[in-house]
Structures are given as C-alpha cells and as structure tokens.
Amino acid sequence: MSRPIRVLNVAEKPSVAKSVATILSGGTNFCPSRLSHSQYNRIFEFHYTIRNQPCEMLVTSVTGHLMEIDFDDRYRKWNSCDPAILYEAPVKKFVPQDKLNVKKTLQDEAKHCQWLVLWLDCDQEGENIAFEVVDVCCAVNPRLDVWRARFSALTSRDVYQAVQNLVRPNKWLADAVDVRQESDLRVGASFTRFQTQLLTNAYLINLNNSANAHQAEGDRNHVLSYGPCQFPTLGFVVERYWEIQAHEPEEFWTINCSHTAEEGTATFSWMRGHMFDYSCAVMIYEMCVEEPTATVIKVLDQQKLKNPPFPLNTVELNKRASWYFRMSSEHTMKVAEDLYQSGFISYPRTETDSFAGNTDLHAIVQEQQEHPVWGSYAQRLLDPEAGLWKNPRIGTHSDNAHPPIYPTKFSAGESRWTQDHHRLYELVVRHFLACVSQPAIGAETKIEIDIAGELFSVSGRTIIAKNYLDVYRFESWGNSTIPKYTFGQQFVPTTLTLDSGVTRPPPLLSEADLINCMDKAGIGTDATMHDHIKKLLDRLYATKDANTRFAPTKLGEALVMGYDDMGYEELWKPSQRSRMESETKEVSVGRKSKSEVLASYLQDMKAYFLDARLNQVKLKEAMDIFFERSNRSAGDDHRAVGDTVRRCGVCNDSDMVLKRRPDGNFMVGCLGFPQCRNVVWLPGSISEATVTTQVCNSCSPGPVYMIQFKFRMLEIPPGYNVNHLGCIGGCDEILRHLTEICGTGSRNPSSVPVSSARGRGPRAPSSNAQQTSTRQGACIHCRQTGHSSSDCPSQVVQPQRAQPRRRNTQNENAGEASIPCTTCGESCVLRTANTDNNRGRKFYSCQGCNFFVWEDSMNDSAGGNTQGANRGRLTSNPRSSSARRGGRGRGSRGGRQGANTTGATFVSATGDPLSNRCFSCGDPSHFANACPNRGR
DNA sequence: GCAAGGTC
Known part of the structure; x- marks a missing residue:
C-alpha cells in the first residue's frame, strides 16, 4: 500500500459536497468537517481508497460559477466607446469580489494536495465551473493531477462508481459555455446601451397606466435592456397580444340536440362541429327538424385510464x-x-x-x-x-x-x-x-345517433377507481352520466336547436403558457426562466394581471414592433437562441471550435446590430406611436455616437469621437460628457468629415486616427485644398490655420484644435446653433441663406402622436365610439366587421380583454359574451304541443304540403318568431330543403 | 446602468 495522498474534492454546491462526503465516508450521517473562508462552503475530511490508493479526502464546494465575464475596464463605462466596439472589445474572466473567499479556500487547500477531483454537476455549466476551479487551484499548485467525477444522481451507487472511475475534465463542454457567455455579454451589452441611449431621454416613457406604475422619463436607472433570452420571452407575450388584436370574430352555427330520459339528460354534439355558412346550417337544421327521429347507430363502451403525472421537475x-x-x-x-x-x-x-x-x-x-x-x-x-x-x-x-x-x-x-x-x-x-x-380508471360510453342523415354524439363517463386522484386533489376527472342507449334504439330529441357563436381570440398568455413557450423554444433554463419573466415586469416591458396573464406594455410592444418593422424577427423571436443552442452543442462534442463559432455568431449579430442602428428610425417610429417625444432629445444629441478619433487625454476614461452637431458643424468630443468636457472644435467651413483608419505618426498618446475633411470652397482662402486628410492631435498646421481663419462652430472662437481646447468651462448650450448660423448668416435647419430658421420651409415638424397600431386592420374602419367594458373596465371600441357573413355589421371590441359584443344584440340581452353571442338562436321542441298537433307555431303554412311533419317552433333568441318561409330565399311557398336555389 | 448562467 502506497503513502496516502491528499485529494481536494470540489462540488458545485454545499449540499452536493455534503452528500458526496457522507456517502464516501461510510454512509453514516456524520462526517467530520471544518469551516472554510466562506460561510457556506464547509470542508469535509475523511479517509478513502481510490483504486487501491489511500487518500486523505477533503471535500468542499463552490457556489455555482466561481468566475464572471466582463469587458476590460476601459469599455465598461457606457460612454467609454461606441457600442459596436463591444463585439470585439477584450473581455476578461475573473473571480468577483463576493467569491474571493471561496477562491482563497480552494487555493489554501490546493497548495497541499496532489489530486484535484471535480464533482461539479454533469452538464455543460458544471464542466465550465470545473475549469474555473482548475484555473484557480493550478495557479497555486501547477502539479495538481486533475480528475473529474461523473455521476448522474447523488445515490451511493453513482457516487461510488464515479469515484472509482475518474476521468479527465472535458474542455469541449466547458468551451460551449464560454461561447454562450461571451456572446450573451457582447450582444446584450451592445443592444442594451444602444436602445437605452437612443430612446430613454428621447421619449416621455410614461407607463402610469401599467400595473408597475412608473415614470420612466428622465430616470437614469431605467435601462431598456436587451437580452437573447428576455427579448424572445417578450416576443411571446407581444406575439400573442397581436394575435388577439388581429382576431376577427366570425360567426358560426352549430346544431345541438338533447335527450332527457328517466336516467338523466344527454347533450349531443353535432359531429360536423360548426359551420360558418348560415344558409347551409339552416338547411341542414331544417331537414333534422322535419325528420327528427334519432336512431342510435353506435354504442361504444370502453375502459379509460387517466395516468398520474410524471415525477416533478x-x-x-x-x-x-x-x-x-x-x-x-x-x-x-x-x-x-x-x-x-x-x-x-x-x-x-x-x-x-x-x-x-x-x-x-x-x-x-x-x-x-x-x-x-x-x-x-x-x-x-x-x-x-x-x-x-x-x-x-x-x-x-x-x-x-x-x-x-x-x-x-x-x-x-x-x-x-x-x-x-x-x-x-x-x-x-x-x-x-x-x-x-x-392511474384512475373510468368506464366511458360513446353514443352516436343519426337524425335525418346528420350524425351527433355524446360521451358519458363513470369513474370506477379514482386511485391517484384520491390524493392529487388538484386534478379532476368528471363523472358524466347519460341515459342508457342500445344499438338501433330510436327516440325523438327533447330539444333540437340551431345555435350561433362567434370565434374568439386566444387568451393572453398565462405564466404557465409562457413557461411552456420558453421550455419548448429552449429559452433559459429551469433555474433562470422565472428570472427572465420577472425581468419583463421589472423593465416595464410587460404587465401581469390577477389571472397571471401577461400583456405587453406600450414600451414592450414598441420595442418589438421597432425590430419587427426593420424586418428582423431574429431579434425578438427564439431563432437566434436556438441557433446558439445548436452551435454550442457542436462545440461541446468537438465538431466545431469555440473560436469559429464565436466568430461567425458575433459577426452575424454585429451585422444585425449595425443594421438596427442604421434603421433606428424604425424604432423611433414605433415609439412615436405610443409615446410623446421629449424635448430633452435635442439636447441629448451630444450623446450621439460617432467614430472614435482618440482616447480622451483629460479623463483618460472615454473615447473622443467625431460628431456633427445640429447646426451642421463638426467637433470631436469626449463621450464622458458631461463629466468630462474635453472638446476640439473644428472649422466652420467643413462640409464633410470622416474618421479614417490611418493613424497619425506624430501625435501621442496614440492612436490618433486621421480625419478626411472636405471644406466648402467659398469659405476657405485661396490656396487651400478642399480635400484634406487632417489630424486633431496638434500636429496639423493646415487645420490650425483654417480654424483661425474660418472660426469654429463653437461659441468660443478661440477654441482651436489641440491642448488649448482642454479644460474649458461648460460647453456651449444649444443656443450655439443659432449664434453660429447668425454669424454665418445661414438658417440652422437647411443652412441656406435668405431666411431665418423660424421661417425655414424645411423645418422639422415634431411628429404627431399617432394611435397605437392595431394589427386587425380589416376591422379598423370604425372606432369612433366606445363603451366601458363590463369585464375589465377598459373601453370597448365600436368597429365594423368585414367578414363575408357580417360585412357592415357593427360590434364593440374591448381594448383591454377579449370582450366582444355585436352592437345589434346589445338590446336583446345584458350579455354580449364572446361565447355564443346571442343572435338568432333557433329552438325547436319536437315534443311541444305544437309539434304534436302538427302545427308550426303561429301562422299558417302558406300552402306548403306534406312537409310539416314535426311542427317545430322556430323562435329567435330575441323573441321574434321566424316566419314560415324558406331560410334561403325567403319564399313562403317552400322550406329551404325544397328551395329551387338549393345547391347553387 | 448592460447578458445569462450558476447558487446562498
């Protein structure tokens, strides 16, 4: 037997460390342990033998990921760089402050160990954490022999098997997580900074109507976050909302039949389901009424099982x-x-x-x-x-x-x-x-009947044994008794009715629906789904009502609408997340490398980002629909991001970028404004300026990117070239001369390139523009002379606030009147149907819920529920006195011979008896089944 | 001030 070696075992969480230690130390409930530097992660100690090697086992844990990923400090401040740079900016992995004690424990113990055995969960994340632990431990003890224990459950058998069959950690699995982490960070941070900077100060985002009453305008803490999981989650909510908005109620018709016997009542359903063609439904109904005798054509008895649920995850x-x-x-x-x-x-x-x-x-x-x-x-x-x-x-x-x-x-x-x-x-x-x-056991009987060639069915169920339902009170399986029927039996229905209903939109997504959508699309994990849902509420993208149903807020809808209008479903639907899932899978099995997947994915996402920024007007147009513009937006233009020229030498924290100001003049300003007011004003005679990739050889600290200028010929002295590749670092004499000769766009005419611009007082307010243009005699809007800015014909008009866009444009032609909704209290807008059957018919549709009611039925009943809206319900009682005596209610048959075998009474729900005439053409001389127009 | 993933 060789000398014992010290083995450091590390689990993903304290509970696993405890379980592993308990099992390996002999299965008793006590295993000696001591405290570590961190409160939660104890260290268990015992002796064990691994493959004939005596070991002094130390079992401890981390608490999930030990490390975090973030950008280098230089890029962490929001205004430090153009968000597009975040697709390439260096990132680093490090142990955050709150995990330093865990790191210290691991390093203290690792120094004295020969082996490191990793008991992290057996999934991609676990493997990634394993490598974080390896990094930390090997930093102090590079001679550590690193092993991985693989287990599928914390049972004695699995743990024993794992410890005797140690393997090497799998870098591919860990790489897959690195890919996900890095891409999530780059995409999330870039889009979040972009849309926050673009929209928060530009709009009065007043969401006081939402459940999360909040005045977001001017709130610097109100981040318009974007994430590869939160946006598809929001997308599910918005998409359902749009589905509801776009729903066009359509009236349908169905025949119902009931039969009451001594044992009870059976309610038969029409096996055709329902029909949207009123005439056709009436024709069939009339045939049934005329020959209402039902014949039982099928009796099916069978045993049915209702299974208990799967074990709970x-x-x-x-x-x-x-x-x-x-x-x-x-x-x-x-x-x-x-x-x-x-x-x-x-x-x-x-x-x-x-x-x-x-x-x-x-x-x-x-x-x-x-x-x-x-x-x-x-x-x-x-x-x-x-x-x-x-x-x-x-x-x-x-x-x-x-x-x-x-x-x-x-x-x-x-x-x-x-x-x-x-x-x-x-x-x-x-x-x-x-x-x-x-499982629960039930006896089910299915009966089918034939009335005048039409088939109807009903099912009854008797529960024989409730079994699991006895304890699982949350589920039910109703008994429904029906009379006994025999094959070939004939009877006359108690009621035979032609009923109408209207199609309903689907309901808003419930929380359970949303989790289902996320689960199916692979958005988030079991441990994070609830976080993404909560984030929608926290960010004021969605609200949840008392029935746990989610609706987008105006903000949530506008953001999704903006990206959708750009033509980029990929930015709010789950497709990109699914792609990331499959790409990381490729990495995890070694078919693709981490770098190639990252490069290709980030290249595509950067292209989306740049395009989205180019099409930012779509986002603004969507926001315009729901929100007022803020007058802060103009003053906020200094935040508009341009191309980086150099690092700011004053604050040493942010980039200096080239920008065109509202008055048309150019400047190079620090993105750290207003904390840092470093600025270089450029000559007022510049018509175009573009930062190049060429770096100035003379100016330091570099790099200082050179700018390609174009001057207005009439505004520069003879002898100067209109095209000039210049530098703002201080070396460019031409630029200095032109600045002195032409002046700058700033209020302070003494400002010239280079260091003299540094440390000046507060930057010129927006009135600069007016002053500049006055000095140059040009309108600040179109920069033409001959009129003042207030008379400018091309002056930008603030967009009018538009009505929220509704997707059900087919029914958009009304909306002039509204009534309060009796269901949710929102307003119901009067619209006009455009469907074939109801063209021109008016209905009220609630803006807040699914309430719907035909206008012409409002006086008939207090209802107006979407289900079975109460128009034209035709009833027939073949057993009524009029049926028995062969009459057809009020009025005569008008010469119709031989057809009135049932004498059914047709009464509309409004109480008006329908006249004895053909439903199809209105002719009183015949019924619809004998109508000469039938079949046309 | 940004993501999503671990976990306490």
Whole structure:
C-alpha cells in the first residue's frame, strides 16, 4: 500500500459536497468537517481508497460559477466607446469580489494536495465551473493531477462508481459555455446601451397606466435592456397580444340536440362541429327538424385510464404552482428554495422527471404516513393488499445531476411557514404520492345517433377507481352520466336547436403558457426562466394581471414592433437562441471550435446590430406611436455616437469621437460628457468629415486616427485644398490655420484644435446653433441663406402622436365610439366587421380583454359574451304541443304540403318568431330543403 | 446602468 495522498474534492454546491462526503465516508450521517473562508462552503475530511490508493479526502464546494465575464475596464463605462466596439472589445474572466473567499479556500487547500477531483454537476455549466476551479487551484499548485467525477444522481451507487472511475475534465463542454457567455455579454451589452441611449431621454416613457406604475422619463436607472433570452420571452407575450388584436370574430352555427330520459339528460354534439355558412346550417337544421327521429347507430363502451403525472421537475413545479395557486414562478422558486434549504424538499432546480432505479421510494412514502390529511393515503399506498402502488412513470428529461423534486422530510406544517410554504410542500408531497399510484380508471360510453342523415354524439363517463386522484386533489376527472342507449334504439330529441357563436381570440398568455413557450423554444433554463419573466415586469416591458396573464406594455410592444418593422424577427423571436443552442452543442462534442463559432455568431449579430442602428428610425417610429417625444432629445444629441478619433487625454476614461452637431458643424468630443468636457472644435467651413483608419505618426498618446475633411470652397482662402486628410492631435498646421481663419462652430472662437481646447468651462448650450448660423448668416435647419430658421420651409415638424397600431386592420374602419367594458373596465371600441357573413355589421371590441359584443344584440340581452353571442338562436321542441298537433307555431303554412311533419317552433333568441318561409330565399311557398336555389 | 448562467 502506497503513502496516502491528499485529494481536494470540489462540488458545485454545499449540499452536493455534503452528500458526496457522507456517502464516501461510510454512509453514516456524520462526517467530520471544518469551516472554510466562506460561510457556506464547509470542508469535509475523511479517509478513502481510490483504486487501491489511500487518500486523505477533503471535500468542499463552490457556489455555482466561481468566475464572471466582463469587458476590460476601459469599455465598461457606457460612454467609454461606441457600442459596436463591444463585439470585439477584450473581455476578461475573473473571480468577483463576493467569491474571493471561496477562491482563497480552494487555493489554501490546493497548495497541499496532489489530486484535484471535480464533482461539479454533469452538464455543460458544471464542466465550465470545473475549469474555473482548475484555473484557480493550478495557479497555486501547477502539479495538481486533475480528475473529474461523473455521476448522474447523488445515490451511493453513482457516487461510488464515479469515484472509482475518474476521468479527465472535458474542455469541449466547458468551451460551449464560454461561447454562450461571451456572446450573451457582447450582444446584450451592445443592444442594451444602444436602445437605452437612443430612446430613454428621447421619449416621455410614461407607463402610469401599467400595473408597475412608473415614470420612466428622465430616470437614469431605467435601462431598456436587451437580452437573447428576455427579448424572445417578450416576443411571446407581444406575439400573442397581436394575435388577439388581429382576431376577427366570425360567426358560426352549430346544431345541438338533447335527450332527457328517466336516467338523466344527454347533450349531443353535432359531429360536423360548426359551420360558418348560415344558409347551409339552416338547411341542414331544417331537414333534422322535419325528420327528427334519432336512431342510435353506435354504442361504444370502453375502459379509460387517466395516468398520474410524471415525477416533478422545475418547469412542472412552476406551471402547476401557477395553475393551482396562481403563484408567480419567481415566488415559487423562492419558496421552493426555502423549503429545500430547510430540508423539506429535494433540490428544486432540476430537469429530471424520472427517478433513478435504486431510489427508495417506499421510504419516502413511509415518512408521510403520519400526516393528518394525506397520511392515510400513504398508508394505503404501502399496503400491498390495497394494490394502489405503481412504480412512477419515466419521463424524457434528465439533467444527469439531480433527482425529481420530492419530499425529503415529513412535516405537518411548520410555524414559520407562510401559506405558500404550506401549499408548495403539499403540492410536492401529493405529486410524489400520485406518481407512485395507480392511474384512475373510468368506464366511458360513446353514443352516436343519426337524425335525418346528420350524425351527433355524446360521451358519458363513470369513474370506477379514482386511485391517484384520491390524493392529487388538484386534478379532476368528471363523472358524466347519460341515459342508457342500445344499438338501433330510436327516440325523438327533447330539444333540437340551431345555435350561433362567434370565434374568439386566444387568451393572453398565462405564466404557465409562457413557461411552456420558453421550455419548448429552449429559452433559459429551469433555474433562470422565472428570472427572465420577472425581468419583463421589472423593465416595464410587460404587465401581469390577477389571472397571471401577461400583456405587453406600450414600451414592450414598441420595442418589438421597432425590430419587427426593420424586418428582423431574429431579434425578438427564439431563432437566434436556438441557433446558439445548436452551435454550442457542436462545440461541446468537438465538431466545431469555440473560436469559429464565436466568430461567425458575433459577426452575424454585429451585422444585425449595425443594421438596427442604421434603421433606428424604425424604432423611433414605433415609439412615436405610443409615446410623446421629449424635448430633452435635442439636447441629448451630444450623446450621439460617432467614430472614435482618440482616447480622451483629460479623463483618460472615454473615447473622443467625431460628431456633427445640429447646426451642421463638426467637433470631436469626449463621450464622458458631461463629466468630462474635453472638446476640439473644428472649422466652420467643413462640409464633410470622416474618421479614417490611418493613424497619425506624430501625435501621442496614440492612436490618433486621421480625419478626411472636405471644406466648402467659398469659405476657405485661396490656396487651400478642399480635400484634406487632417489630424486633431496638434500636429496639423493646415487645420490650425483654417480654424483661425474660418472660426469654429463653437461659441468660443478661440477654441482651436489641440491642448488649448482642454479644460474649458461648460460647453456651449444649444443656443450655439443659432449664434453660429447668425454669424454665418445661414438658417440652422437647411443652412441656406435668405431666411431665418423660424421661417425655414424645411423645418422639422415634431411628429404627431399617432394611435397605437392595431394589427386587425380589416376591422379598423370604425372606432369612433366606445363603451366601458363590463369585464375589465377598459373601453370597448365600436368597429365594423368585414367578414363575408357580417360585412357592415357593427360590434364593440374591448381594448383591454377579449370582450366582444355585436352592437345589434346589445338590446336583446345584458350579455354580449364572446361565447355564443346571442343572435338568432333557433329552438325547436319536437315534443311541444305544437309539434304534436302538427302545427308550426303561429301562422299558417302558406300552402306548403306534406312537409310539416314535426311542427317545430322556430323562435329567435330575441323573441321574434321566424316566419314560415324558406331560410334561403325567403319564399313562403317552400322550406329551404325544397328551395329551387338549393345547391347553387 | 448592460447578458445569462450558476447558487446562498
């Protein structure tokens, strides 16, 4: 036996370190440990043998990522550079301040170890963290032998197997995360700075109408963030909202039939579903009414099972907490984290929805036997004679690191728990108990009948055994009894009605819907989805109503609309995120290198960025629809970003950039304005100026990029060239002379290039423009002489505030009147339908919810619900007295022979009896089924 | 003042 070696084991989180140490130290619940430099990460110590090598094991942990990525300091201030530069600016990975104690622990221990074993979670992120740990540890001990333990669950078997089969860490997996991190940072920071600087001060972003009442205008903390996850999430919300806006209600017709017998009532549905053609529906209906005898043509009895849910993972936990308790995902995760920290439930951030084969499921159930409410169910589960037990279903998701969420400790409720703690613990327990239960069993009967050739059906269900539904009170499976029918049986329906309804738009996305969309599109992870949703609310991009349904704010809609109008769905739909997913997958399996994927992705994203900036007018146009312009915008033009000329020598913090001022004159100013007021005023005779890539050889500190100038010939003395490649660093005599001769665009005529410009007092206010133009005798708008700026024919007119754009342009032709919505209180706007069936018909459509009502039905009923709007409901009661006596209600048949076999009464919902005439052509001499126009 | 991903 060789000498023991010291092994430093590092897990991703304290709980895993504890589990690994507990298992490897002998499986008892006690493993000696000591404190480290960081509060949460203890160090466990014990002896163990790895492949015949005696080891002194030290097991400790990090807390997630040890390092962060950010730009070099030079680029971190928002005004330090053109955001486009962020696609190439150097980035660095470093241990942030709040993790330095973890780093110190690792380094202190690593110095005295021979091996480093990495117990990070077995996914891409875990592998990336592993390399962060390696970097930190090898910096103080380069001789460390580095190993990776791979486990798929924290069970004894997996841990033993992992420690005896150590492998080397996989750089490809870690590289995949590097790609994601770097691209997210560059794209997020560049777009965020761009749209924030472009829009926040330019508009009065007043969102007082939103749930998050907030006056964003002038609020420097109001960042208009952009992120590769938050924008697609916002996109889902906006897209659904637009779908609702664009929905055009369409009236449809359906025939319903009911039959009441001694055992109850069966309500049959028309197997055609519904028809949009009124005439056709009436024709069929009339045929049914005339020969209403129903014949049973199918009786289908079958047993149906309703399966219990899959084991619970994070996405399901969030969806179900939202459905059952209307808890936000953010709050759900907070409460779940608290329950986890206090040991009541397992790790709540998991993708896994199946239990490892060796999980002791019975032991988990046993713990719950004492519970006053569901304890008896747990006892039944454990009783073999009850036959209630069934092994859980096997889901298709796994994060290879954590089990599904299950109760880890019994509790009948703790005194410090809030109502939501109780609810969530109950959900986790009941869900687990349901998972190990038999499915519910029901007997279903499906009946089909034939009336005059038309088919109708009804289903009834009797629950034979509730099984898991006994404990899983959140789900139901209704009993619906129907009378008994036999094949060939005939009966006359109790009612036979032709009912109308209108199509409804889909509802706004609920939180559960949104999580579903994100899950399907791969936006975010189980641990971050709730953060992205919360970010939409925090950034005032969306609001959430009491029913947990999300609507975009004006700001959220405008931003998405702006990018959409540019033709860039890629910037607000999930496609680019999906691309990133597949590209990082390629990196993780070694098919592509980190650098090639990053280069290609960032090249494309930079192209989007530059184009978006070029088309920024689209963003502004979208904002114009919803917001007033701020008069601060003009004064804010000094922030307009130009091309970098040199680093500012005064503040040493930001770039000096070439800019054209509103008066047409050029200057080179520091982006650190107003903190730094360094500026170089350029001659007023310049008509064009462009920064080149050529660097001045004489001026320092460099680089100082040279500028290609073009002067107005009539404004410079003879002998000077109109084209001049100049330098503002101080070496350019021509530029100095022209500045002295022609003056500058500044109020201070003494300002000349170079150091004399430094450290001047406050920069000229906006009245500069007027003064400059006065001096030159030209209008500040068009720079022509002969009129003053106030008389300028080309003066820019502030755009009028437009009405929010609605996508349902087909129905846009009304909107002149409105009534308050009885559902949500918003206003309902009067519109005119353009559909074939209802062209010209007016309806009120709510701007805030789905409420809809036909104007002409408003006096008929107090309703106006979107469902089954109450127009023209035709009823027929074949068993009515008039039916029995062969009459057709009021009035005579007008000579119609032989057709009136049923004598049904047709009454509209408005109470007007319909005349005895053809529904198709109006002729009283026949019914529609005998109409000569039939079939045309 | 910016992203998204870990985790406490």
